[in-house]
Amino acid sequence: MSSFPNSIVALAATLERGWQSYRSSGEFDLFVEFTLSLNGLTEQLHRQHLPGLVRACQELENTALTFFADREMHPIPLDQAVAIERKLQIILGELRRHETPAILARRTLDTAEGQIGDCWNQPRRVLIVSRENHPWSASLAEQLGFFGFTPEEARWGEQPANDEPPLAITFIPDVEGRAYPPAAISAIIALRTRFPTSYFYCLSVPSNLQSIVLLQRAGADACVPVGNKVSDVLSRILDLVEMHEQEMHRVLIVEDSATAIAHIRRSLSQHGIDSKAINDPRLLFEVANEYRPDAILMDMYMPFCTGVEVTSALRQIPEYQALPVIYLSSENDIVQQVEALRLGGDQFLTKPVNPIILASVVKTKIERYREMLYSGQHDSLTGLFNHSTSKVQVERLLHAAQPDGQLVVAMIDIDRFKTINDNYGHPVGDQVIRSVAWLLRGRLRSTDLVGRYGGEEFIIALPGIDPAQAIGLIEQIREDFSQLPHAHAHGTLRATLSCGVAALPDYLTASSLIAAADDALLEAKRTGRNRVVLNRGNPQGQ
Numbered sequence: 001m002s003s004f005p006n007s008i009v010a011l012a013a014t015l016e017r018g019w020q021s022y023r024s025s026g027e028f029d030l031f032v033e034f035t036l037s038l039n040g041l042t043e044q045l046h047r048q049h050l051p052g053l054v055r056a057c058q059e060l061e062n063t064a065l066t067f068f069a070d071r072e073m074h075p076i077p078l079d080q081a082v083a084i085e086r087k088l089q090i091i092l093g094e095l096r097r098h099e100t101p102a103i104l105a106r107r108t109l110d111t112a113e114g115q116i117g118d119c120w121n122q123p124r125r126v127l128i129v130s131r132e133n134h135p136w137s138a139s140l141a142e143q144l145g146f147f148g149f150t151p152e153e154a155r156w157g158e159q160p161a162n163d164e165p166p167l168a169i170t171f172i173p174d175v176e177g178r179a180y181p182p183a184a185i186s187a188i189i190a191l192r193t194r195f196p197t198s199y200f201y202c203l204s205v206p207s208n209l210q211s212i213v214l215l216q217r218a219g220a221d222a223c224v225p226v227g228n229k230v231s232d233v234l235s236r237i238l239d240l241v242e243m244h245e246q247e248m249h250r251v252l253i254v255e256d257s258a259t260a261i262a263h264i265r266r267s268l269s270q271h272g273i274d275s276k277a278i279n280d281p282r283l284l285f286e287v288a289n290e291y292r293p294d295a296i297l298m299d300m301y302m303p304f305c306t307g308v309e310v311t312s313a314l315r316q317i318p319e320y321q322a323l324p325v326i327y328l329s330s331e332n333d334i335v336q337q338v339e340a341l342r343l344g345g346d347q348f349l350t351k352p353v354n355p356i357i358l359a360s361v362v363k364t365k366i367e368r369y370r371e372m373l374y375s376g377q378h379d380s381l382t383g384l385f386n387h388s389t390s391k392v393q394v395e396r397l398l399h400a401a402q403p404d405g406q407l408v409v410a411m412i413d414i415d416r417f418k419t420i421n422d423n424y425g426h427p428v429g430d431q432v433i434r435s436v437a438w439l440l441r442g443r444l445r446s447t448d449l450v451g452r453y454g455g456e457e458f459i460i461a462l463p464g465i466d467p468a469q470a471i472g473l474i475e476q477i478r479e480d481f482s483q484l485p486h487a488h489a490h491g492t493l494r495a496t497l498s499c500g501v502a503a504l505p506d507y508l509t510a511s512s513l514i515a516a517a518d519d520a521l522l523e524a525k526r527t528g529r530n531r532v533v534l535n536r537g538n539p540q541g542q
């Protein structure tokens with residue numbers, strides 16, 4: 001089973017073919033095509049949160065761009081072609097390896113009922129390099145283990161036996177706050193050569209330019225300053241695997257010329273952007289409703305009405321008020337352009353548009369738009385869905401599961417949380433809240449809902465499993481959470497959580513599922529806390 005969307009597999013194949021075509025002909029245009037495919041692949045990998053592969057692709061892109069300036073440089077000299085080929089093969093090799101579920105994977109969980117299928121993915125390895133018995137190393141390894149990673153410890157200069165690249169490698173220097181010694185730099189270089197796609201964190205780096213530049217040259221991706229705690233590093237590693245559903249960018253093209261449509265769609269697809277085109281603006285609302293674009297490319301002059309009129313009409317509909325609209329026109333008149341922007345457009349591009357400029361404008365607009373949507377739907381402390389979006393997501397999962405499917409909804413609440421705040425302060429309380437979020441995110445599938453429902457209350461919804469399987473899974477999370485040490489100024493504290501569960505078909509609506517899970521949560525609190533309670537209610541009850 002492939003972990004990658006088909007678009008990545010297809011882009012990788014196009015990239016390889018593109019390079020072979022260039023090698024056999026030496027034509028500049030084929031080299032440009034190859035670089036464009038590479039850029040598209042980088043974007044896709046970025047969306048999949050694979051920073052190591054993104055890094056390798058960007059390096060290759062930079063090398064390729066040095067041959068962009070002049071047609072006369074082609075075919076490029078043999079030694080340069082061999083160097084590009086070597087980098088390309090590393091990337092393609094990594095992509096092939098990741099076609100089997102590994103790096104995107106999550107922890108495999110066994111329940112009382114046995115293993116819950118393919119989606120519960122495999123562990124993600126993190127290598128920790130330090131001197132023997134460094135206290136941070138053991139503490140980081142322990143925390144990583146709790147959050148579903150597989151930590152491995154290694155000494156400086158030691159090469160791990162396993163050839164699989166780890167997701168991340170963290171380096172803990174022997175002396176905090178000093179420049180890394182030459183032997184450490186050499187060890188980092190050796191690991192970077194062996195694992196070009198892993199993400200490298202160097203801890204306790206002094207904030208001086210020379211130290212940071214040396215580490216970056218050796219292959220560090222992130223230099224974590226002196227004074228940062230193990231929990232900060234952990235949060236960065238978790239960010240690496242955070243998987244917001246990174247869907248492909250979707251662009252709707254409103255354009256009456258078939259040639260222009262073909263040209264634009266080709267440019268967009270080379271950059272990994274999905275598109276749909278309509279040649280009659282009167283179809284816009286219907287198609288936008290169904291396709292849910294992230295941006296619209298709007299021709300200025302069409303037979304039925306102008307692009308400006310269509311955009312003004314679109315802006316009347318609340319859900320499209322912020323949707324980016326980019327005008328395409330051969331119009332050079334500045335006054336017209338300013339007027340078009342005033343009436344609701346976001347950008348004006350003059351035809352024929354350079355494909356690289358087009359893709360980069362589209363991507364920038366879409367990223368901003370998605371960031372805006374993201375911050376409206378997510379909680380800033382944990383990155384989970386917020387209260388209102390969680391409710392919408394339960395509705396969505398319920399809709400997908402009905403009429404005969406399975407769906408389990410659970411409400412989770414940290415026990416006696418007020419005492420944690422009172423005894424250790426709000427920042428420690430916040431960290432405990434984040435730990436629950438991380439644990440849930442690390443243990444559940446990307447298809448499950450994980451949301452922050454209130455202060456220290458969370459909601460999860462698990463499609464396709466029955467209550468017994470869900471309870472097995474949540475019991476494991478509850479048990480692991482109770483063992484998790486949370487750091488405070490004078491040591492560590494332990495906390496527990498309680499959980500209420502309700503499921504289809506005992507409850508048939510989103511609100512009744514949530515209310516029933518909430519009642520079960522209260523029952524769990526009443527009956528001693530640190531428990532999971534299932535609400536079977538009245539069968540078929542509402």
Ligand SMILES: Nc1nc2c(ncn2[C@@H]2O[C@H](COP(=O)(O)OP(=O)(O)OP(=O)(O)O)[C@@H](O)[C@H]2O)c(=O)[nH]1
Pocket residue numbers: 381413414415416417418419421425426427428429430433454455456525529
């Ligand atoms: N640190 C922190 N505290 C929060 C946040 N949101 C809510 N709280 C606190 O969470 C506490 C919730 O306390 P209670 O509802 O009394 O419940 P509890 O102490 O967890 O007790 P039980 O639920 O009965 O086990 C309150 O003190 C809130 O101030 C937050 O974002 N950060």
